[in-house]
Amino acid sequence: MMFNNNRIQGQLKVSKEVIATITKNAVLEIDGVCSIANAKKKMIKNLFLSQTDLESIDIDFVNDTVEISVYLFVNPGAKVKSVAEQVQNKVKNEVQSMTSVTVSKVNVTISDIKYN
Numbered sequence: 001m002m003f004n005n006n007r008i009q010g011q012l013k014v015s016k017e018v019i020a021t022i023t024k025n026a027v028l029e030i031d032g033v034c035s036i037a038n039a040k041k042k043m044i045k046n047l048f049l050s051q052t053d054l055e056s057i058d059i060d061f062v063n064d065t066v067e068i069s070v071y072l073f074v075n076p077g078a079k080v081k082s083v084a085e086q087v088q089n090k091v092k093n094e095v096q097s098m099t100s101v102t103v104s105k106v107n108v109t110i111s112d113i114k115y116n
Contacts, residue, residue: 014099016059023057023068026094030086032078037071037111065104066095073114084108 027033036056058069068091074083088106095103 012100014101016061019059019066019068019095019099019101020057022095022098023059023070023091026090027070027072027087030083030090032074032083033087034073034075034114037073037109062104065102067105067107068095068103069107069109071109071111073112074110076113076115078113080110084110 024036027036038056056071060067060069070087070091072083072087074080087108091106092103095101
């Protein structure tokens with residue numbers, strides 16, 4: 001006896017907020033990352049409004065892919081190039097595995113070194 005399973009096909013839509021949250025969590029797991037920084041283009045806005053980490057992660061949908069830009073503060077002594085490469089790999093892998101959305105680019109800007 002064979003069982004025929006006819007499923008209804010639909011769409012999966014993933015919001016920018018979901019991708020930003022995945023990105024934030026992935027970034028903060030990397031050794032050497034202190035925190036997510038303010039995006040320079042949003043600095044003036046942030047003087048008047050409360051700023052959240054997710055506002056400093058830019059998500060752009062391009063065709064069927066996503067481009068992610070994140071701005072970071074790193075810890076003193078961190079190897080900046082290594083931290084940036086780890087962030088790129090971790091973010092790409094986490095977003096793709098959790099959402100099945102193809103990540104075409106992960107741009108990392110190291111804004112400063114934070115001494116606590």
